[in-house]
Amino acid sequence: MINKTVFYLFFIVCSLYNATLLAAEAVSYTKDVKPILDSRCVACHACFDSPCQLNLSAFEGLQRGASKNPVYDHQRFRAVEPSRLFIDETSTAGWRNKGFFPVLNEQAQSPEANIEKALLAKTLLLKRENPLPEGKLPKAIELELERSLQCPTPDEFAKHQQNHPLWGMPYGLPALSQTEETTLLNWLKQGANSDAAKPALSAQAAAEINKWERFFNGTSLKQQLSARYWYEHLYIGDLHFKGHPNHEFYKLVRSKTPTGQPLDELKSVRPFDAPGVARFYYRLRPLTSTIVDKNHFVFELSDNKMQRFEALFLKPDYRITQLPGYESQAAANPFKTFSQLPAASRYQFLLDDAQYFFSGFIKGPVCRGQASLNVIRDQFWVAFVKPQTAVDRQYTEFLANHSRYLQMPASDGENIGFLEWREYNPWQRHYLQQKEIFNTALQQPVDLNLLWDGGGDNDNALLTVFRHFDSATVVKGWLGKPPLTAWVVDYPLFERIHYLLAAGFNVSGTIGHQISTRLYMDFLRMEAENNFLKFIPLNQRKALHDSWYEGIDLKIFNFFETPTFNTDKEPAIPYQTTAYKDEFFQRLQQRLGRAGGQPDLINRCAQTTCNDASQIDVLMRQLADLKGKEIGILPELSFLRIKTANPAKDRVYTLVRNQKLLNVSFIFGENLRREPEKDTLTVIPGFLGSYPNMFFGVTEAQLPAFIEQLKHSQSTADSNLFYSTYGIRRSNPEIWDYYDWFNQKYQHEQPESWGLFDMNRYENL
Numbered sequence: 001m002i003n004k005t006v007f008y009l010f011f012i013v014c015s016l017y018n019a020t021l022l023a024a025e026a027v028s029y030t031k032d033v034k035p036i037l038d039s040r041c042v043a044c045h046a047c048f049d050s051p052c053q054l055n056l057s058a059f060e061g062l063q064r065g066a067s068k069n070p071v072y073d074h075q076r077f078r079a080v081e082p083s084r085l086f087i088d089e090t091s092t093a094g095w096r097n098k099g100f101f102p103v104l105n106e107q108a109q110s111p112e113a114n115i116e117k118a119l120l121a122k123t124l125l126l127k128r129e130n131p132l133p134e135g136k137l138p139k140a141i142e143l144e145l146e147r148s149l150q151c152p153t154p155d156e157f158a159k160h161q162q163n164h165p166l167w168g169m170p171y172g173l174p175a176l177s178q179t180e181e182t183t184l185l186n187w188l189k190q191g192a193n194s195d196a197a198k199p200a201l202s203a204q205a206a207a208e209i210n211k212w213e214r215f216f217n218g219t220s221l222k223q224q225l226s227a228r229y230w231y232e233h234l235y236i237g238d239l240h241f242k243g244h245p246n247h248e249f250y251k252l253v254r255s256k257t258p259t260g261q262p263l264d265e266l267k268s269v270r271p272f273d274a275p276g277v278a279r280f281y282y283r284l285r286p287l288t289s290t291i292v293d294k295n296h297f298v299f300e301l302s303d304n305k306m307q308r309f310e311a312l313f314l315k316p317d318y319r320i321t322q323l324p325g326y327e328s329q330a331a332a333n334p335f336k337t338f339s340q341l342p343a344a345s346r347y348q349f350l351l352d353d354a355q356y357f358f359s360g361f362i363k364g365p366v367c368r369g370q371a372s373l374n375v376i377r378d379q380f381w382v383a384f385v386k387p388q389t390a391v392d393r394q395y396t397e398f399l400a401n402h403s404r405y406l407q408m409p410a411s412d413g414e415n416i417g418f419l420e421w422r423e424y425n426p427w428q429r430h431y432l433q434q435k436e437i438f439n440t441a442l443q444q445p446v447d448l449n450l451l452w453d454g455g456g457d458n459d460n461a462l463l464t465v466f467r468h469f470d471s472a473t474v475v476k477g478w479l480g481k482p483p484l485t486a487w488v489v490d491y492p493l494f495e496r497i498h499y500l501l502a503a504g505f506n507v508s509g510t511i512g513h514q515i516s517t518r519l520y521m522d523f524l525r526m527e528a529e530n531n532f533l534k535f536i537p538l539n540q541r542k543a544l545h546d547s548w549y550e551g552i553d554l555k556i557f558n559f560f561e562t563p564t565f566n567t568d569k570e571p572a573i574p575y576q577t578t579a580y581k582d583e584f585f586q587r588l589q590q591r592l593g594r595a596g597g598q599p600d601l602i603n604r605c606a607q608t609t610c611n612d613a614s615q616i617d618v619l620m621r622q623l624a625d626l627k628g629k630e631i632g633i634l635p636e637l638s639f640l641r642i643k644t645a646n647p648a649k650d651r652v653y654t655l656v657r658n659q660k661l662l663n664v665s666f667i668f669g670e671n672l673r674r675e676p677e678k679d680t681l682t683v684i685p686g687f688l689g690s691y692p693n694m695f696f697g698v699t700e701a702q703l704p705a706f707i708e709q710l711k712h713s714q715s716t717a718d719s720n721l722f723y724s725t726y727g728i729r730r731s732n733p734e735i736w737d738y739y740d741w742f743n744q745k746y747q748h749e750q751p752e753s754w755g756l757f758d759m760n761r762y763e764n765l
């Protein structure tokens with residue numbers, strides 16, 4: 001009897017053990033694991049700013065592992081090889097040769113070893129053993145972006161665990177749920193395999209790819225040069241076929257192989273680098289990584305877009321006599337490379353999708369760049385000079401003849417030093433002088449007709465740029481209250497910004513390259529500002545300009561003075577008030593009509609248009625009117641969720657704190673130029689920005705108290721009370737529910753432009 005009982009107990013235990021093994025074996029990467037990685041880990045681990053370069057947006061990133069080598073290095077005197085996922089290496093062995101170490105077990109396989117040897121498992125279990133304390137996180141959890149990352153290998157983890165017990169994953173955030181953690185650990189025990197098959201293209205997608213690749217690879221000289229221009233501008237974003245599923249995106253790449261063969265992408269750092277092969281082909285590579293908002297901006301391809309390309313570049317009457325080469329100094333200068341293409345066509349190509357191209361240098365794959373972004377204000381408005389179609393031949397010739405003076409730092413490659421950038425100053429001034437001579441000869445009045453009207457319905461005609469310390473966002477229309485500065489951009493400016501900050505920038509480059517890029521951008525910002533000043537009465541220009549460059553002795557730093565070209569020419573605008581800047585803004589937006597975008601009824605509410613506002617809108621306007629010390633405790637970017645009885649109907653607003661600086665003329669010492677008493681707040685219905693610094697959750701009934709308490713929270717005690725009442729702190733277990741809700745809401749409202757928000761900048765308030 002005893003033996004039979006033991007036998008049955010043994011049978012039951014074995015059955016349970018086998019069932020457990022079967023359950024572990026049944027864990028699917030695509031169905032079970034990837035959703036967890038996307039919703040919890042990709043929140044920090046995507047793009048170049050992934051801590052320790054651990055990119056979890058694709059299984060290939062898990063296989064690649066982590067690295068101690070930083071992508072962002074402001075003290076690098078030699079350029080390093082880039083480490084772009086899917087491009088610079090495609091094998092695990094190749095990544096190991098580049099210094100990446102595993103986060104999964106790559107030794108002898110067993111359920112125990114697959115946990116013991118997997119860095120991913122170690123970091124999860126460390127968080128489970130050492131949960132976050134409640135309230136504001138202790139200083140032991142370092143959150144500064146410039147912090148020195150530890151990046152321990154599996155063999156170093158025991159010491160790391162002893163020194164930093166609170167550094168489990170997710171870092172500085174609550175642990176995964178027990179179900180999520182168990183799923184990941186079972187998958188790791190099972191061997192961390194992927195069941196993800198290569199995405200199969202639908203017949204519809206394959207047909208579109210084939211059509212566009214044939215178009216991009218046309219054989220005539222005109223087609224080849226035009227395609228090179230399109231590629232050097234479209235490569236940076238995510239391409240989407242109109243009418244196709246919202247999750248299907250593509251990268252335009254250069255491949256050694258033609259359509260119909262497996263893609264073999266060139267590994268060039270910049271889009272204008274020499275291909276290194278006798279023949280290459282433009283191809284569309286499907287995106288397989290999880291889409292994240294910080295580097296996701298969409299260019300839509302359609303039959304109408306192809307016809308537009310043809311109308312701008314292929315049908316006009318001009319000849320290409322010889323294709324340009326890829327010699328580095330010339331290839332980095334688009335005014336040399338594309339001198340044979342009509343300037344008006346190039347410019348109109350950029351204008352048609354101005355937000356996309358501004359996003360290229362505002363929201364590109366660099367992902368992080370405080371040293372370059374502090375060249376711009378926290379909020380400014382952008383308008384564009386209309387294309388010079390009537391004098392296109394003369395203008396094209398003018399730009400070709402002066403291309404030398406439009407050269408940019410990338411022309412010197414990685415060898416540019418700290419002082420070489422100074423040679424660009426006289427070149428810039430010479431170009432501006434010649435540009436004024438050319439424009440004066442045209443005898444065009446400086447009035448609103450000089451500005452692009454979007455063709456009547458293209459809402460790219462006006463843009464707003466918001467800077468959030470080391471990231472930024474560009475949106476269509478003019479949002480927020482009238483800013484301190486505005487830019488008026490012409491074709492050479494637009495093109496140079498792209499080739500300076502996007503096509504010509506190397507995140508793996510030297511400190512000389514990075515500093516030269518930042519300093520050259522000063523020229524471009526000042527030129528755009530000075531273009532705007534020409535629409536202001538002559539006797540008001542200096543005062544307005546000086547308000548942008550406070551704290552600088554112009555007698556010493558004459559570099560920042562406004563050039564005096566054509567200062568005797570008054571604008572042909574019949575101003576009705578002395579508030580010239582605001583009147584210019586109002587007149588232009590009214591003139592553009594639909595192309596000027598929807599009116600901002602939260603931040604700039606004319607009483608005649610706001611009488612039918614809801615109670616929430618009225619309160620949001622009160623919030624938007626706060627400034628200075630009244631918003632002193634807010635971070636730069638917050639998401640405010642107004643909760644209702646039905647979560648699906650909850651409303652969301654983005655709160656953007658615009659920090660006022662005396663000037664934006666220096667790379668360092670930004671805190672020394674702060675004027676916090678002049679900070680303003682912009683309130684945007686919906687979502688703006690990729691890196692929220694804080695989540696707030698309030699009911700409609702709590703809104704008045706939320707605003708009033710914010711307004712009077714100026715001490716540390718007041719701040720703590722405010723955030724403990726309304727904020728979702730990093731230690732709050734609800735933060736994941738809020739993160740999921742915000743992502744789902746964003747996806748529902750903007751399915752094509754949606755991507756996951758990033759938590760790397762979430763503050764400890």
